[in-house]
Amino acid sequence: MTTQRILIALTLAASLSASGAAHAAEGAPVPPAQKWSFAGPFGKYDQGQLQRGFKIYKEVCASCHAMSLVSFRNLAEPGGPGFSAAQAAAVASEYKIKDLDDKGEVIERPGRPADAFPAPFANDRAAAAANGGVTPPDLSTMAKARTYERGFPWFVIDIFTQYQEQGPDYITALLLGYKNPPKDFVLPPGGNYNEYFPGHVIAMPPPLSDGQVTYDDGAPETVAQYAKDVTAFMMWAAEPHLVQRKRIGFQVMIFLIVLSGLLYFTKKKVWSAVH
Amino acid sequence: MHGNSTYQPQSKIGQWFEKRLPIGGLIHSSFVAYPTPRNLNYWWTFGGILSFMLGVQIITGIVLAMHYTPHVDLAFKSVESIMRDVNYGWLLRYLHSNGASMFFIAVYIHIYRGMYYGSYKEPREVLWILGVIIYLLMMATGFLGYTLPWGQMSFWGATVITNFFSAIPGVGETVVTWLWGGYAVGNPTLNRFYSLHYLLPFVIAGVVVLHVWALHVSGQNNPAGIEPKSERDTVPFTPYATVKDSFMMVAFCILFAWFVFYMPNYLGHADNYIVANPAVTPAHIVPEWYYLPFYAILRAVPDKLLGVLAMFGSIAILAFLPWLDTSKVKSARYRPLYKQFFWLFFAVCIGLGWLGAKPAEGIYVVLSRILTIYYFAHFIVVLPLLGIFEKTKPLPNSISESVLGSKA
């Protein structure tokens, strides 16, 4: 009977997670697992890292990629990069936002905290035209929109270890994955060879280089550091309430475990008369 | 819902009301005095868990609906704004999306429980069929709900599933166009799916009432698979079943909370965080995990129409289980051969689930075909024959004897 129970548990777990195994980046190597401060049940974003990541996004990625679901005010919300309201407003005011004046004329005004991050191109077609025919995807949910196949038995083990950073691991690997193509590989014009991109030909040129962005907190100004920082920032952009979620989750867990313990002993007491 | 109750309200007002609408008596006889077999194990707590999950889905769903916009240009954004800007919106949405998965885990356990202990047999055939109807409605509701966030998998899942109907000879294309409200999955499709997704849970609730009514007419089956004969075989629902069900419900919530708070996207698809794009087909279109075995059956059959029929048939056949199983003995406990075949069948379903997530090529197709054939053979060949040839173990004389030994 116990072996049957274990069998049930395992097979149930396997069937549950089979869906997670469905996405494969064919022919690409497995992205190396990074250490993320936001992983695990007590995970939190590293404020300094999010601020550095935002700097990279702003100075590098934003020239091609929109992040239209994130607003300047979000930068000052708890659990995020930890900007003050005034800092967030100052960041916003550096941008020119298209708006209408009282007469209905199109004007440009300085950004406000409530504005969403402005998109670099007027529309997808313009974005594609400027990028070799491929629209750079919006990065708002990117960290949750990419994954790679874990395979058996990992997808079962993941339920217990809470590993769910496939997206961030993939993005970091992608940003670091630019290489010279193998000898017999025919690279189409405008394409760049990337080890981790499905099919290996990506329209995005290598966006990062050492020393490109200045850090004022002493963190190393290397591509490896940049890639991790901007990925962490994208994770925050995709899941801005992660810290709150995990904190409440812990409280809920304690509550449920205590309550189920109490109910278990109540049940034993009630049933003792009939057993 | 029959006369186990000697319920008498204490207060004058209560008595006045009870004379006019005996709802207190109904509740008392159904959930307090109602006799439950004393030997029920924890597999019998999943009915309560299912009712609880239906409640969770309805409540979270109604609040989500206050913030959701069913329009192809706004649906994805409105779900994201629920996640970002609505107070505890992330919690609502993760409860609802993981709640659907938990609902299915519970219903699968509930169904396998019924199969193991022969709960579908006389006098519970109608109760069982009502359960199959609930399960079908749940599948429809989950599918409709999954299209609402309008991500890539929403769109392409909806496209693939609705396309099944194009297999109907002659009128297939017309039916699909009618379902879509256009020539492709689009805004009219999203609107009607939303409307139906809101409606069906209440239909489910209605069928659940019938299901519980039927249950309270025939009484619960139990691990021994024999009917209660005397008062010593049963205990009153309250406090015995109530406290046991509450314990398991809270324990189940631990599992639920694990996914909601710690890995809320584990059971979903990454592709659904990309807004639907009719011009880009995802590399793999995979349904939610709870449909995977049926998806494997669909793809195992080389002919489209036959594949669709096999898929629907694999669910419909459940409704005929009471008559396909010819054994007079209910519980697998006293059916040594059936017990083996039950676990084999269970393994086959898991296998089909695994295959449903794999690409339909090479060895996977061969395996899917073998398991699909076995799936149907279990119902059409194994069960009818087992009832005739199996030598069952002797049944205990009563439930209390099976619990307390022959001294009782």
Ligand code: HEM
């Ligand atoms: C039988 C019970 C129900 C099941 C199994 C179910 C299932 C689902 C599923 C699987 C989704 C997609 C979740 C996602 O990936 O985001 C969904 C979304 C949704 N459901 Fe339900 N649902 C149920 C009841 C309800 C009810 C009663 C309502 C409204 C009164 C409702 C309203 C919604 C809304 C507005 C969405 C879109 C928001 C979102 O995607 O989170 N649901 N449902």
